Amino acid sequence: MSWGRRRILGVWLAGCSVMVGGAVIIGGITRLTESGLSMTQWHLVKGMRPPRSEEEWEAEFERYKQFPEFKVVHQDLSLEGYKRIFQWEYFHRMWGRATGLAVLVPAAAFWAAGWLTPRLKKRAGPYSVLVVLQGLYGWYMVKSGLASRPSRIQPGTDEVPRVSQYRLAGHLSLALLLYSSMLYTALGLLAPPATIAPAVGKVNRLRHLVHGATATIFLTCISGAFVAGLDAGLVYNSFPKMAGRWVPEDIASLSPKTYQHHREPHHCPVQPPLAGIPMDWEIIFVKKNLFTDLKSSTKV
Structure with a gap:
């Protein structure tokens, strides 16, 4: 493989690893701002459009009110406050979709153009699968926090709705695996033998x-x-x-x-x-x- 192609592929994978790292940081902020359960639905394409009119925001807020987090933690949350936490979760999801496109589209293009060696194909394929699984697993994690457990969670108690710590650890594990493996491959391509x-x-x-x-x-x-x-x-x-x-x-x-x-x-x-x-x-x-x-x- 020519040095020019190695450099292009290396920059691509390094950029993807940076985007995965960014997703981890944004996810951490989303967790700290308690924004992760603000979006109660997941649609791959339809979910890319945020509420725009006041009526759409009201409908989204009313949907959120049906779930344990509002009933137990955020009973006094206003519509403006809901918009603030919604925006962090929305940003996290959109960043994740952008990361997926940054991995999948160039991978398909490089594969079709014959730029990928057999060794790189064995890595680009799993990267593509993992980035898709990461998005699906993220929703699987969020669902654990949206599940209503009235026998365990009651207003006025110390327990609050939250995502499963096991699923959260799994979500982070997939991100770290993607980040480290893509960065490792990128550095191998960018370092002349x-x-x-x-x-x-x-x-x-x-x-x-x-x-x-x-x-x-x-x-x-x-x-x-x-x-x-x-x-x-x-x-x-x-x-x-x-x-x-x-x-x-x-x-x-x-x-x-x-x-x-x-x-x-x-x-x-x-x-x-x-x-x-x-x-x-x-x-x-x-x-x-x-x-x-x-x-x-x-x-x-």
Whole structure:
């Protein structure tokens, strides 16, 4: 493959990975602003058109009022307030659709033009499938928060409607898989082989260490998704001691013990900082022992 084609394909995949990263950031903002359940329907094409007239906004708001989040959390929400949270979820969905088009349309064009090598076809195909699955899985996740569970969620109680933390973690996992794999392929295309050849030995040793660090980073991110899914981020406001103890009483008293780290708001906040410690050490070790010895072109 010519260098010109490698560069075009590399820029395409790098751009797609940036868009996936942007979707993760926008999704995080959507979660923080409690906007994720504001759109109660999903239509691939029809859903691209937002409400425009006051009548359409009123109809959308009335539909939202039928679901648990309004009844339990946002009883006092005005139409203007609803418009604000709606816009974040709408932006997130539109960004996701744009990301899908950025992956699917060029992939089909490059495939038809014969630009993709057999190795790249084995990657472009799964990327296309994953980006479609990500959109469908996003709606599957949202549905878990829209489901009415009157026996569990009642006005005036501490429990609030939220998406399943398991589905939220799955949604983030798919995004991280897409982001990292596309970026990895893009960098491989954009780095001329001649710049890497002299350092193949060091690069191979670095690869094994980086894979371990990547796995730890991934686990840290996913544990953060469970914290977000359970609204547990502010349970403990200090570290390494939490609630003034090395092992908080809330954790020690949990029963049964099995699976509580995924289900209890008092247990989840402990995981990201604990996972972050070995992650930091791995990154420092890799940088100090191998990464600094490589040339700039090889590092890229």
